[in-house]
Amino acid sequence: MWTEQAQEIIMDMEEVDERYRPTHFWQFGASTLQAELELHGIENFRSLKGALSFFVPTYRFHGWATQEDKYQSMLNCTQKQLEGDHKACLSMQDFLSGEMHARNDYRVFTASNIDKAPFVESFSESQVGKPKGQFEFEGKYYSRSSLNYLLGLNFLKKHVTEVPIRTVLEIGGGFGSLGEILLKDQRNKTFYMNVDISPTCLFSTYYLQQNFGKERIADYKATKKLPDLSLNTLSELYDGAVLCPWQLPEVSGELDLFVNFISFQEMEPDIVANYLEHVARLECKYVLLRNLKEGKQLATEGSHVGVKQPIKGEDYDKFLPDYELVATNVHPFGFETIDGFNSELRLYKKRYPIM
Numbered sequence: 001m002w003t004e005q006a007q008e009i010i011m012d013m014e015e016v017d018e019r020y021r022p023t024h025f026w027q028f029g030a031s032t033l034q035a036e037l038e039l040h041g042i043e044n045f046r047s048l049k050g051a052l053s054f055f056v057p058t059y060r061f062h063g064w065a066t067q068e069d070k071y072q073s074m075l076n077c078t079q080k081q082l083e084g085d086h087k088a089c090l091s092m093q094d095f096l097s098g099e100m101h102a103r104n105d106y107r108v109f110t111a112s113n114i115d116k117a118p119f120v121e122s123f124s125e126s127q128v129g130k131p132k133g134q135f136e137f138e139g140k141y142y143s144r145s146s147l148n149y150l151l152g153l154n155f156l157k158k159h160v161t162e163v164p165i166r167t168v169l170e171i172g173g174g175f176g177s178l179g180e181i182l183l184k185d186q187r188n189k190t191f192y193m194n195v196d197i198s199p200t201c202l203f204s205t206y207y208l209q210q211n212f213g214k215e216r217i218a219d220y221k222a223t224k225k226l227p228d229l230s231l232n233t234l235s236e237l238y239d240g241a242v243l244c245p246w247q248l249p250e251v252s253g254e255l256d257l258f259v260n261f262i263s264f265q266e267m268e269p270d271i272v273a274n275y276l277e278h279v280a281r282l283e284c285k286y287v288l289l290r291n292l293k294e295g296k297q298l299a300t301e302g303s304h305v306g307v308k309q310p311i312k313g314e315d316y317d318k319f320l321p322d323y324e325l326v327a328t329n330v331h332p333f334g335f336e337t338i339d340g341f342n343s344e345l346r347l348y349k350k351r352y353p354i355m
Contacts, residue, residue, distance in 0.1 A: 013198065025266045030199065046131040052065045055175065055200055079092070105147040119187045120185070123180075152261065152290060156347060163286075167235065169282070171264075172195075176194060191235035192239070196244070197245060205242045208240055220243065230252045255283065264291060268308055287348040292343055328345065
């Protein structure tokens with residue numbers, strides 16, 4: 001079923017504008033994930049190597065989520081060195097597994113949450129997709145993906161008195177974490193739309209449909225048949241929808257919130273500029289981004305890693321001429337790597353003409 005849908009999307013993609021196709025970084029990623037989907041199916045996607053490499057983040061050391069032997073070897077080594085010191089052994093296990101980092105993010109999330117929409121305090125992440133690197137805190141479950149979004153939403157709530165969340169668009173939404181967070185609390189009354197390339201769009205479709213039901217989440221096949229992709233029509237029929245990039249020009253209506261976490265930094269500037277033109281066309285009130293402040297590394301010849309031209313904060317300022325920058329943040333809502341790179345949150349608000 002899922003491989004057939006992927007093939008249909010790939011065939012349709014051959015006919016679309018290049019701006020809606022995978023960019024340099026994601027051409028390799030998409031083919032890797034497609035092969036993995038065909039070989040292993042979709043039920044365990046959150047524990048598969050390709051997914052962990054490209055769109056399912058964890059708290060382990062960079063790359064270690066896909067190198068179980070290295071992780072176990074280091075864990076065994078520390079346990080041997082610390083034999084007899086039970087507390088030290090537990091501390092090293094906490095550190096190496098990433099649970100220590102996750103707990104710190106959880107502390108920031110709980111300490112910074114404000115009791116207003118979007119309501120997030122009761123959220124607990126599902127086990128759909130057999131997650132690797134999911135932790136339990138106070139009886140609820142979280143991964144790096146969900147905590148990234150929860151921190152971002154708290155950053156948004158800190159700077160916006162009344163957060164509009166009735167219509168939310170995300171581009172490159174991974175496996176659907178943001179949609180899960182917003183849709184799980186009925187007080188949010190949100191319609192969530194994710195626009196993504198294949199086969200990533202299929203993973204988010206599967207994840208959201210498993211959590212909320214096929215009748216509530218529209219997939220590519222369903223939206224492809226609809227004569228009208230207005231936000232009003234879609235929100236009357238569904239609670240959420242997953243579209244492919246070339247469908248975005250057909251979407252009409254008004255957005256409350258647009259979100260992109262990390263995936264824009266993996267694209268080329270002209271692609272991002274085109275997507276943000278659609279965000280502005282849809283009269284989006286707020287734009288919430290997470291981007292590597294220094295820009296993603298440049299691709300070297302013969303390598304799929306990196307981009308041809310990195311995107312930095314000032315590029316978003318140019319891409320969003322009708323928006324004002326409200327706030328930026330690395331600490332505590334973003335993340336600074338041990339070697340000094342900064343994953344920065346950026347919040348924009350639409351400018352309205354003075355009457």
